Amino acid sequence: MKFLFQLLVLVSFVLISCSSDNTTNPSDPQAYTTANGIKGGMLYDKFWSTESGYDQTNPNIAKYNASGDFFRCKQCHAWDLLGTNGSYNGRGPKTNRPNVAGNNLRTFAQSSTPQALFDAIKTGSVTRRDISSDLSTYDPATNSTIGDQMPNYSQLLTDAQIWDIVKFLKAEAFDVSQLYDASYTGTYPTGKVTYSNHGKDGDATLGNTFYTTKCAACHGTDGKQVPDLDGTAGMTAGKFTRSKPNEVQHKVKFGQLGSIMIATPITLNEMKNLYKALADTVKFPN
Ligand code: HEC
Numbered sequence: 001m002k003f004l005f006q007l008l009v010l011v012s013f014v015l016i017s018c019s020s021d022n023t024t025n026p027s028d029p030q031a032y033t034t035a036n037g038i039k040g041g042m043l044y045d046k047f048w049s050t051e052s053g054y055d056q057t058n059p060n061i062a063k064y065n066a067s068g069d070f071f072r073c074k075q076c077h078a079w080d081l082l083g084t085n086g087s088y089n090g091r092g093p094k095t096n097r098p099n100v101a102g103n104n105l106r107t108f109a110q111s112s113t114p115q116a117l118f119d120a121i122k123t124g125s126v127t128r129r130d131i132s133s134d135l136s137t138y139d140p141a142t143n144s145t146i147g148d149q150m151p152n153y154s155q156l157l158t159d160a161q162i163w164d165i166v167k168f169l170k171a172e173a174f175d176v177s178q179l180y181d182a183s184y185t186g187t188y189p190t191g192k193v194t195y196s197n198h199g200k201d202g203d204a205t206l207g208n209t210f211y212t213t214k215c216a217a218c219h220g221t222d223g224k225q226v227p228d229l230d231g232t233a234g235m236t237a238g239k240f241t242r243s244k245p246n247e248v249q250h251k252v253k254f255g256q257l258g259s260i261m262i263a264t265p266i267t268l269n270e271m272k273n274l275y276k277a278l279a280d281t282v283k284f285p286n
Pocket residue numbers: 043044069070071072073074075076077098099101102103104105108117120121124125126127128147148149150151153165
């Protein structure tokens with residue numbers, strides 16, 4: 001009897017621990033199970049930021065800062081993970097910014113095992129750019145091959161950091177198609193995007209409550225209190241969200257690195273509600 005009871009306790013414990021997390025399964029590597037996908041989101045934005053915990057004494061920091069967009073995952077794969085297939089279809093290269101990548105990282109991440117995704121980031125099968133490469137002579141018209149290559153991250157990140165990014169890509173990154181509609185026209189680098197239906201079937205009342213609790217202290221009840229967001233005259237929280245929903249979802253969940261706006265824990269439904277609320281141009285004017 002006592003044994004049966006213990007067995008019952010054990011079985012229910014196993015059932016509870018399985019059902020509590022549907023993003024991992026028992027065959028996953030331990031390093032993936034324990035990885036931190038929120039840290040991973042910060043690493044995806046700017047891996048050498050202080051928020052991500054990167055070693056600030058790393059000798060390459062000056063190089064990363066001098067050529068930031070050549071190292072940030074988000075520059076080549078975009079906030080929506082869609083590369084040239086999404087919001088970055090019009091973000092052409094400059095001498096200080098490489099071409100956007102053509103692959104769909106969201107689809108690849110969802111269809112790969114954690115181990116395969118880890119391997120693709122760490123080494124991959126295509127030539128990766130060595131950290132010693134000279135990026136100061138990058139020119140989109142005449143000298144773009146090396147600069148456009150994905151960096152050799154086995155030189156830049158620890159395995160634990162790569163696992164954090166894997167967790168971000170598989171489990172924490174929002175599927176933006178659930179948050180808004182986008183119509184992409186033309187082809188990279190001269191494509192265009194139009195956003196609509198922000199928040200989709202989200203609940204604006206719940207979104208307003210979320211905003212009041214998590215954002216209003218800094219941004220004010222109308223979204224205007226932090227002025228000129230993104231260095232753009234007159235840019236408010238509402239206008240920014242309506243014009244760049246591809247970006248705001250990441251900044252809210254993983255933080256605006258380098259500022260007092262830290263990561264806000266938020267579910268997909270809460271994000272939809274927030275977008276639905278911020279779509280209101282009367283409550284959150286331009
Ligand atoms: C300078 C641009 C650039 C940067 C920065 C960059 N990538 Fe890439 N990435 C590419 C390109 C181009 C490819 C396709 C060729 C290849 O696999 O190297 C690619 C391929 C990939 C693949 C393989 C996808 C597939 O379909 O096989 C993954 C996964 C990936 N990148 C993740 C990342 C992550 C995570 C980061 C940041 C830690 C990152 N990339 C940073 C340009 C970049």
